Amino acid sequence: MCGIIGIVGTVSVQERLIESLKRLEYRGYDSAGVAGFTKQGVERRRAAGKLKNLEAVLAKDPLRATVGIGHTRWATHGPPTEGNAHPHRAGRVTLVHNGIIENFAELKAALAARGRTFSTDTDTEVVAQLLDQELETKPPLEAFKATLDQLRGAFALVVMIDGEEGMILGARRGPPLVVGYGDGEMFLGSDALGLGPFTNRIAYLEDGDFVAIDHATARIFDDAGHPVERAVQTVAQSATLMEKGNYRHFMEKEIHDQPDACQHTLSAYIDPVSTRFAPPSGLDLSAFDRIQIVACGTASYAGQIARYAFERLAGLPCDVEVASEFRYREPAVGPKTLAVAVSQSGETADTLAALRWCKAQGLTTAALVNVHGSTMAREADLLLPTHAGPEIGVASTKAFTSQVAALTALAATAARQRGRIDAAEEARVARMLLEAPRLIAEANAAEDHIRTLAPELARARDVLYLGRGAMFPLALEGALKLKEISYIHAEGYAAGELKHGPIALIDEATPVIVIAPSDDLFEKTISNMSEVAARGGPIVLITDAEGARHAPEGARVIVGPTCDPLVAPLVYAPPIQLLAYYVAVQKGADVDQPRNLAKSVTVE
Numbered sequence: 271m272c273g274i275i276g277i278v279g280t281v282s283v284q285e286r287l288i289e290s291l292k293r294l295e296y297r298g299y300d301s302a303g304v305a306g307f308t309k310q311g312v313e314r315r316r317a318a319g320k321l322k323n324l325e326a327v328l329a330k331d332p333l334r335a336t337v338g339i340g341h342t343r344w345a346t347h348g349p350p351t352e353g354n355a356h357p358h359r360a361g362r363v364t365l366v367h368n369g370i371i372e373n374f375a376e377l378k379a380a381l382a383a384r385g386r387t388f389s390t391d392t393d394t395e396v397v398a399q400l401l402d403q404e405l406e407t408k409p410p411l412e413a414f415k416a417t418l419d420q421l422r423g424a425f426a427l428v429v430m431i432d433g434e435e436g437m438i439l440g441a442r443r444g445p446p447l448v449v450g451y452g453d454g455e456m457f458l459g460s461d462a463l464g465l466g467p468f469t470n471r472i473a474y475l476e477d478g479d480f481v482a483i484d485h486a487t488a489r490i491f492d493d494a495g496h497p498v499e500r501a502v503q504t505v506a507q508s509a510t511l512m513e514k515g516n517y518r519h520f521m522e523k524e525i526h527d528q529p530d531a532c533q534h535t536l537s538a539y540i541d542p543v544s545t546r547f548a549p550p551s552g553l554d555l556s557a558f559d560r561i562q563i564v565a566c567g568t569a570s571y572a573g574q575i576a577r578y579a580f581e582r583l584a585g586l587p588c589d590v591e592v593a594s595e596f597r598y599r600e601p602a603v604g605p606k607t608l609a610v611a612v613s614q615s616g617e618t619a620d621t622l623a624a625l626r627w628c629k630a631q632g633l634t635t636a637a638l639v640n641v642h643g644s645t646m647a648r649e650a651d652l653l654l655p656t657h658a659g660p661e662i663g664v665a666s667t668k669a670f671t672s673q674v675a676a677l678t679a680l681a682a683t684a685a686r687q688r689g690r691i692d693a694a695e696e697a698r699v700a701r702m703l704l705e706a707p708r709l710i711a712e713a714n715a716a717e718d719h720i721r722t723l724a725p726e727l728a729r730a731r732d733v734l735y736l737g738r739g740a741m742f743p744l745a746l747e748g749a750l751k752l753k754e755i756s757y758i759h760a761e762g763y764a765a766g767e768l769k770h771g772p773i774a775l776i777d778e779a780t781p782v783i784v785i786a787p788s789d790d791l792f793e794k795t796i797s798n799m800s801e802v803a804a805r806g807g808p809i810v811l812i813t814d815a816e817g818a819r820h821a822p823e824g825a826r827v828i829v830g831p832t833c834d835p836l837v838a839p840l841v842y843a844p845p846i847q848l849l850a851y852y853v854a855v856q857k858g859a860d861v862d863q864p865r866n867l868a869k870s871v872t873v874e
């Protein structure tokens with residue numbers, strides 16, 4: 271979603287705003303803009319489309335300022351035009367905004383009735399007008415608080431006020447906003463990554479906080495307007511790094527990061543010396559009789575994969591539901607349910623709301639997140655970290671496998687704590703998981719072959735993905751990866767469901783990707799492949815060496831490492847990611863920032 275930045279600095283701000291916005295690009299956007307206090311007053315530069323368009327505007331007409339704000343906009347209210355791009359301006363107010371103002375229509379009507387005129391379709395302009403109106407009778411901080419009190423919705427704001435040249439205001443209600451502490455300079459930003467070039471000393475605003483920064487200080491207030499302290503943390507250098515090295519795209523790099531990401535993650539759950547499971551936060555899974563996973567998109571597929579392990583290995587009932595449905599369904603949950611919110615960002619609005627709902631029911635809640643300072647991490651009773659490092663490509667790859675690794679380790683922990691496996695079996699499973707990063711690296715060896723399959727797949731209009739057991743949610747993930755970055759329509763099905771409907775779609779032009787390492791279900795999947803082959807459907811079989819020997823004639827085969835079914839979802843994730851990646855590259859798509867998508871979905 272939108273990225274926002276504010277800098278009260280001492281050197282030219284335009285390059286810094288652009289540098290920071292580039293770091294926030296990964297969140298997804300379709301227009302951008304900046305504003306600063308110049309000698310002539312506040313000036314804005316805005317452009318539809320990518321940041322290079324804004325850079326071109328700035329090259330012709332530089333913004334000569336040291337204090338300014340910037341924004342990448344992911345359109346919600348009104349199309350992504352220059353006119354709707356932030357910053358928005360009304361009277362003395364210039365502001366940028368991430369999120370949605372739910373009551374903007376009624377506020378707009380009231381402001382219009384008082385003679386205020388609007389020049390954009392956005393909900394944001396309403397905030398600017400409202401604050402400007404409040405400034406007619408109140409000093410800045412009081413006016414800001416009065417404005418915030420009238421807004422409904424989830425949003426973060428960064429604001430400049432004419433006549434207050436050394437100050438920027440910020441507010442957080444929902445989407446994150448961080449304060450960066452520099453040397454005689456202060457910053458506000460959507461995340462620590464965006465402030466990486468300037469500082470790694472960060473304070474995370476709490477929900478409802480608002481703040482005024484100047485060159486030296488940040489004055490922070492809670493939602494009641496009381497001054498509060500928020501701890502300043504030095505974030506790890508790795509949290510502010512974003513380099514693609516020699517890779518063409520972040521997604522390609524992140525696919526290759528997966529052995530490391532999984533290894534780092536697993537080291538938080540398994541003691542490699544004793545080969546014992548040692549869950550973070552001393553979690554005791556024997557205290558629960560059910561796991562409820564809530565998540566969205568790819569993270570929900572990680573949850574679906576883990577369900578097999580929780581139930582088969584630990585005999586622990588596990589439900590997985592997309593958060594956007596769960597939160598409104600009024601599900602029946604027993605008191606001994608552990609609610610686990612799975613999220614890369616830790617900020618996804620629906621997942622956060624589902625987590626809060628579970629907490630309100632009195633359940634123990636855990637946040638399995640990659641961003642450890644995120645809202646979910648701070649609000650849940652337990653933090654279950656993944657250690658994938660910053661994920662920049664919008665399509666999740668290493669965060670997904672890290673989630674699967676962490677959840678599988680938790681399932682094994684549950685098995686041991688519930689007495690379903692003995693110490694010897696625990697050590698065997700732990701060793702197997704610790705081996706997975708090496709196997710993931712081995713799976714990447716099929717990359718050259720996968721690249722050669724891309725041109726044919728890139729011509730398809732529809733693609734089906736099939737899998738059984740834990741390979742079924744991996745098929746769903748494969749289909750999601752393909753559609754989000756290559757814009758080819760793709761669906762994942764449980765292989766056994768094929769003949770109950772989807773088989774009607776099979777023809778020579780509809781490739782079928784079958785994910786089936788040779789396990790005890792493999793023979794059944796062979797029958798499903800034969801049904802596809804008999805109808806002329808081109809098959810790509812992703813399997814191991816044994817499975818390859820049974821591939822139907824004419825099938826293209828991607829061979830991965832031989833492994834235990836427990837770790838197969840980890841080991842067979844890279845081939846499906848690489849396949850989607852090379853198809854997207856073949857189609858010339860914007861791999862790291864697919865159209866219409868945002869990295870962190872902080873609105874409903």
Ligand code: F6R
Pocket residue numbers: 566567568569570612613614615616617618621664665666667750751754869870871
């Ligand atoms: C797909 C993808 C999304 C996210 C989903 C949840 O590649 O990245 O489906 O998985 O938006 O995001 P997080 O994990 O940040 O809650």
